[in-house]
Amino acid sequence: MYEPNGKxxxxxxxxxxxxLVVVDSESIAQAPVRYLVAGIGDAMSTYYEARCCFENEKATNMVGxxxxxxxxxxxxLCCKILFESGIKAREAVLKQQVTPDLEKVIEANTLLSGVGFESGGxxxxxxxxxxxxxxKHIEKNFMHGEMVAAGFV
Structure with missing residues (x-):
């Protein structure tokens, strides 16, 4: 949760x-590409953070x-899909087209990353x-996924 000022x-x-989670692929394809890329930035961290937690015997996931x-x-798997299809998915959104690569990235950004982080840590x-x-400047100008990507790098 965030405070009203975004912190x-x-x-x-x-x-x-x-x-149930419903994602309209056509809406994703029509949205600004920045949203997809921010989602990729957030989802990309899923494997690496889960691995850190898995290898640390004291770490726990979101449910303790x-x-x-x-x-x-x-x-x-999330990371593999993003490496294989991320650039093609970005190109599809720039053309406002739903493609198999975009569908794979949508699944990685939502399902795989969501379950992966919750159970992985x-x-x-x-x-x-x-x-x-x-x-305030960063909070106002950058999306969650962009900030996670910066932390990941």
Whole structure:
């Protein structure tokens, strides 16, 4: 959750996951490419943060449990898809076209990254992103995924 001024306040967990997530690929293709790229920046960290948490015997995931092998595998698949299809998906959005590569990246950005981070855990990339929101200039001008990507790098 964020404060009204955009500064990161706290993570918010709910008692259950959504029953259904619907993503309109056509809407994604019509949106500014910056949104897709920011999503890729956030999703790209999934595997690396899950791996850090998995290898750290004291780390826990979003529900306070140890990171799972499944989360690590989902994060790795997410990363693989983004490396293989990310640039082509960006090109598709620039042309406002839905393509198989865009569909793969949408799935990686939502399903694989979502489940991967929740069960795998967060590490430095998200911590840096949260800290960056303390700067009014950064908070106002950069998206969450862009800040996570900066933390990832």
């Amino acid at each position: 990161f306040k706290e993570p918010r967990c709910f008692p259950s996951n959504p029953d 449990a140890r990171p799972t092998l499944t989360a690590l595998a989902l994060g790795e 967060l590490a430095c990339a998200h911590a840096i992103a949260q800290g960056l929101t303390a700067s």
